[in-house]
Amino acid sequence: MHARSRWLMVSIGLGIMLNPLNSSMVAVAIPDIQNAFGLDYTTVSWIVFSFYVSSAVAQPVMGKASDLFGRKRIFLAGLVVAFAASLLAPLCSSFGWLIVLRIIQSVGTSMMVAVGMAIVRIHITEKRSAALATLSVFLSGAAAIGPFFGGLLTSNWGWEAIFFVNVPFALLGFFLSWKNIPEERSTDSTSSLREWLRRIDVPGIVLFTAGLVMLFIGLLSIEHGGQINVTGIVLAGIGLLLLVVCAAYELRVGTPFIPLRLFVRYPAITRVNMEFMLANLLFYAVFFGLPSYLQQVRGIDEFHAGMLMLSLGVCSLAISPAAGIWVGRQGAAPALRASAILMVFGAAGLAILQPDSGLFILFLILAAFGIGNGLNGVAMQAALFAAAPKEVIGVASGLFNTFRYLGTVLSSLLTGIVMSGSFNNAGFRTLGICLFSIALLLTILSLQKRGPVEHS
Structure with missing residues (x-):
């Protein structure tokens, strides 16, 4: 070069x-x-x-x-x-x-x-x-x-x-x-x-963003002080309505911000995106939730919490080359199943975590999620390429990244709802149970047979 x-x-x-x-x-x-x-x-x-x-x-x-x-x-x-x-x-x-x-x-x-x-x-x-x-x-x-x-x-x-x-x-x-x-x-x-404003689908962006934000504000404020907050329910309802209106609009517009017609036309792409969203929800719930748990519940300082969290990223990076070889030889399905199973074990570890659990146990949990994420990152890309015909791969790739972000946002939403404002060991174990259920769902999806690409 x-x-x-x-x-x-x-x-x-x-x-x-x-x-x-x-x-x-x-x-x-x-x-x-x-x-x-x-x-x-x-x-x-x-x-x-x-x-x-x-x-x-x-x-x-x-x-x-x-x-x-x-x-x-x-x-x-x-x-x-x-x-x-x-x-x-x-x-x-x-x-x-x-x-x-x-x-x-x-x-x-x-x-x-x-x-x-x-x-x-x-x-x-x-x-x-x-x-x-x-x-x-x-x-x-x-x-x-x-x-x-x-x-x-x-x-x-x-x-x-x-x-x-x-x-x-x-x-x-x-x-x-x-x-x-x-x-x-x-x-x-x-x-x-003028051309840019015509092409970017401003109404679709506004409806999508406003609906998502209103839904999250409502869901996070439904429970307050041990009581149901009616305002939160109303805001969540408005957000959901805006997202429904957004979906109806996007199905009609010529250049939609979110190409929903692609989901209808290619169910295999829909499945890949849903799996990718769930996998990112699992990974980022740990990525953002565990540092707060370590500092606020376990009393570990920022530096040592960061050192421990480094193992999550290192495991993910380290497994990626081997994941590429594995996926190249056997396809995406085996790696996706292994990733889901590892996340099941990691989430189970969170669900039974005790205040006096050793750092080695935490490392094993982080390693399970890190290796699972490394396998998932490579295999999901391969699954997307297998599911999407060449004529829509550009649009499908953009949508794929959108679902990555949705999974990340949902992970923080879930953590915020479960913790109800403050971190404690019981709440974190409840979060682990929720993640265990989601990981089981991801495993079930990964075990299902993947159909061929559907061409028009």
């Missing part, structure tokens, strides 16, 4: 890693943020909700924007947005403003993820597969080290450090990207803006 190509890889890698890094660093910082603003766990979990809901919406939207405004422009703009949000977020005096800046940070980092892979595909012609694999290492590696990095920063400099640390990365990334990403043909910004 030529020197210019290597510098381009470094430039793109520094940008795209900010999204998984910032989504994962916060896992260990949640208790510190909770204490700083005097919040219960249910409220502070919006620091997770807001980031993933924003990413789920921003990435496909910004991918379309890059086709019209230019990929380099979108990538550089993303770095500027991420820089500004990361610089201002630690200065917030209220949790509400922190959430606003967290959303802006998510949009900025999503702009880079949405176009980074495309830039590499277009401008690197030699050893392209190795280049794309390298970008995947940036993404998965940043997610893996995020909890450890977050624990290290938070234990020494407080929760604010997980935002400030982005500033030098964004500055360096902007300089390298401005210098190394090739210029593209300029376009008419006015006509491009």
Whole structure:
């Protein structure tokens, strides 16, 4: 690979890693943020909700924007947005403003993820597969080290450090990207803006986002002080209604934000997405829930909680190459079954966890989920390619990532509801029982025979 190509890889890698890094660093910082603003766990979990809901919406939207405004422009703009949000977020005096800046940070980092892979595909012609694999290492590696990095920063400099640390990365990334990403043909910004607004399905985005947020607000507030909150029921009902209206609208519109017709036409794709959503729900419930349990229930400090959580990402990364070989030889089904069974054992471990359970038991639980996630990440991609005909693989891949984010958001929703505002050992064991039930459902789905691709 030529020197210019290597510098381009470094430039793109520094940008795209900010999204998984910032989504994962916060896992260990949640208790510190909770204490700083005097919040219960249910409220502070919006620091997770807001980031993933924003990413789920921003990435496909910004991918379309890059086709019209230019990929380099979108990538550089993303770095500027991420820089500004990361610089201002630690200065917030209220949790509400922190959430606003967290959303802006998510949009900025999503702009880079949405176009980074495309830039590499277009401008690197030699050893392209190795280049794309390298970008995947940036993404998965940043997610893996995020909890450890977050624990290290938070234990020494407080929760604010997980935002400030982005500033030098964004500055360096902007300089390298401005210098190394090739210029593209300029376009008419006015006509491009009109075309972009026509193509992105604004009503569908608004209905989907508003419905999801209202549903989550309602579900999280249904139970308050041991009593049923009527307002929560009403809000959840409104959110559900908005999602139904969104579904009806998306089935009629020509260029939908969520291509629901694909589900009807290709049931195999529907199944893969549902399995992927459940697997991410399981993994991220542990990813975000266990650090709070370790700190608030077990009294482990941020640094050592981050060290323990590092095993989750390391196990996931370590198994991925072997998973690729296994899936290449025997197909996706065996790896998906093994992944589901490992998560059953991991969830069972959470369900029987005791306050005096040793760290080795926690490591085994994390290893089960980490290895399961590594197998799942490779096998689910293969299952998607097997289920989706070539003419819809682009749309199917985008939808696949949307379900990844939905699983992540649902994991935080489930944790927030089960914990009812504060972490304790009994609540965490209840969460383990819920995850055990979901893992069993995922196992049942994985054991069913996979049908052939359905062509029109």
